[in-house]
Amino acid sequence: MxxxxxxxxxxxxxxxxxxxxxxxxxxxxxxxxxxxxxxxxxxxxxxxxxxxxxxxxxxxxxxxxxxxxxxxxxxxxxxxxxxxxxxxxxxxxxxxxxxxxxxxxxxxxLNYTIYSKPKFQTLADLSGATIGVGGPAALPAVVAKAMLMAKGVDLASVTFANSGGSPDRYRAVVNGLVDAASSPSDYIGRAEADKVKVLAMAKDVVPDYxxxxxxxxxxxxxxxxxxxxxxxxxxxxxxxxxxxxxxxxxxxxxxxxxxxxxxxxxxxxxxxxxxxxxxxxxxxxxxxxxxxxxxxxxxxxxxxxxxxxxxxxxxxxxxxxxxxxxxxxxxxxxxxxxx
Structure with a gap:
């Protein structure tokens, strides 16, 4: 190389x-x-x-x-x-x-990941959860919805909360303010230490996004x-x-x-x-x-x-x-x- x-x-x-x-x-x-x-x-x-x-x-x-x-x-x-x-x-x-x-x-x-509290095992488990995103038409929200749809989650059952920029959304999971968040994969390396679960990566669920x-x-x-x-x-x-x-x-x-x-x-x-x-x-x-x-x-x-x-x-x-x-x-x- x-x-x-x-x-x-x-x-x-x-x-x-x-x-x-x-x-x-x-x-x-x-x-x-x-x-x-x-x-x-x-x-x-x-x-x-x-x-x-x-x-x-x-x-x-x-x-x-x-x-x-x-x-x-x-x-x-x-x-x-x-x-x-x-x-x-x-x-x-x-x-x-x-x-x-x-x-x-x-x-x-797309280097995006859904991070969650440890209790969630799959994207399907996020039915009824609160997910930290940005604006309703911006990347974090739309990719989260695409990933949930791909796994059969009813979007009407999920609350999407505007939780700020990328680090803010990740910290919202760390601090227990939301159940999960859509944010860049930058935080995968620290997720285990923060007791945060790397639930799914966008490239694996919606590779065309x-x-x-x-x-x-x-x-x-x-x-x-x-x-x-x-x-x-x-x-x-x-x-x-x-x-x-x-x-x-x-x-x-x-x-x-x-x-x-x-x-x-x-x-x-x-x-x-x-x-x-x-x-x-x-x-x-x-x-x-x-x-x-x-x-x-x-x-x-x-x-x-x-x-x-x-x-x-x-x-x-x-x-x-x-x-x-x-x-x-x-x-x-x-x-x-x-x-």
Whole structure:
């Protein structure tokens, strides 16, 4: 695995040489929104850490939000140009007329888990339980409902409580405030010590449910800075590949982002191993079109939308293709596959 990306890196160097020496005023700027960076930061923020965006000829301003409920409205309001987010909000916004384009992905694999009190043995046992989620149409709630539906649980028998951000929802289980919670798999490494049960993982129950896509607008793509999305995507791809080949640096970045943990903390190591070996990453920036169509159908089934959103017109793969032409293609490891 150590030399896995050698050919791709050579291609990347050749691609960078072709970029030329642009003056500072010619460098496109992209305001890039991300939310809830945590144990995945070693992969998702490595482009900034190693200067890959600058090398690709783009200035990327990373703007961090606590949750999707903050990040996506900021995108709609024009406060950011590209957002790394779950496709759910974008699909719903598109149905209301918003200008949406899916241009790539970083981590389409869904690293979500249902954590519970120890007394629960299966998802089916959650009938009548209170489950900590976020907003009713946001990722934590919708994936929890999808997982429960897959196991035959009547959603009307469950109380869904808005319990804050990812760490807040997990702590709500630890503190006995809810029976279970939908939250990232970041906390699996500490669950046993916290006397919390890892009840089920999304990838095992709803493997077609996507996590992240890169979302922008056609309006931004046609601005003078729009060409910068190629460099944004190329840098993100380079960062993820670098993290795969340099676990120590990836773990150090994750630990620094999370705070309060050492790079060799069991939680950090377990999360890195799961992301790398579990097939969560889009190492070629692949757009999870099939998975977004599944999500659009699910939204309609849950009554979140009146009908499934037509995904195909919202996809523009041309910028990702240009990015991959710069950095080379490697074997896909995403567990879901893509169309």
């Amino acid at each position: 150590k030399k896995f990306f050698a050919t791709a890196l050579i291609t990347a160097v050749l691609g960078l040489l072709s970029l030329g020496q642009a003056s500072a005023k010619d460098v496109p700027t992209v305001r890039y929104g991300v939310y809830d960076p945590g144990f995945d930061s070693g992969f998702l923020l490595m482009a900034r850490e190693k200067g890959f965006w600058e090398a690709q000829g783009v200035k990327v301003e990373v703007i961090t939000f606590k949750s999707a409920s903050q990040a996506f409205p900021a995108f709609i309001a024009g406060e950011i140009d590209v957002v790394q987010a779950n496709p759910s909000e974008a699909l719903l916004a598109s149905a209301k007329g918003a200008d949406i384009k899916f241009i790539g992905s970083t981590m389409p694999g 996507p996590r992240y896509a890169l979302i922008t607008s056609s309006a931004f793509l046609h601005t003078e800075n729009g060409e910068g999305v190629v460099g944004l995507i190329a840098g993100l791809i380079q960062g993820m590949r670098y993290a795969v080949d340099h676990p120590d640096e990836a773990n150090a970045l994750s630990a620094a982002t999370v705070g309060g943990l050492a790079p060799d903390d069991p939680s950090i190591l377990a999360a890195y191993r799961e992301f790398k070996e579990g097939g969560y990453l889009a190492l070629n920036g692949e757009i999870p079109v099939k998975q977004m169509k599944y999500l659009a159908d699910l939204q309609a089934k849950l009554g979140i939308s009146s009908a499934p959103v037509n995904v195909d017109p919202l996809v523009d793969d041309s910028y990702r293709q240009q990015a991959v032409a710069r950095v080379g293609t490697v074997k896909s490891t995403y567990y879901g596959g893509v169309e």
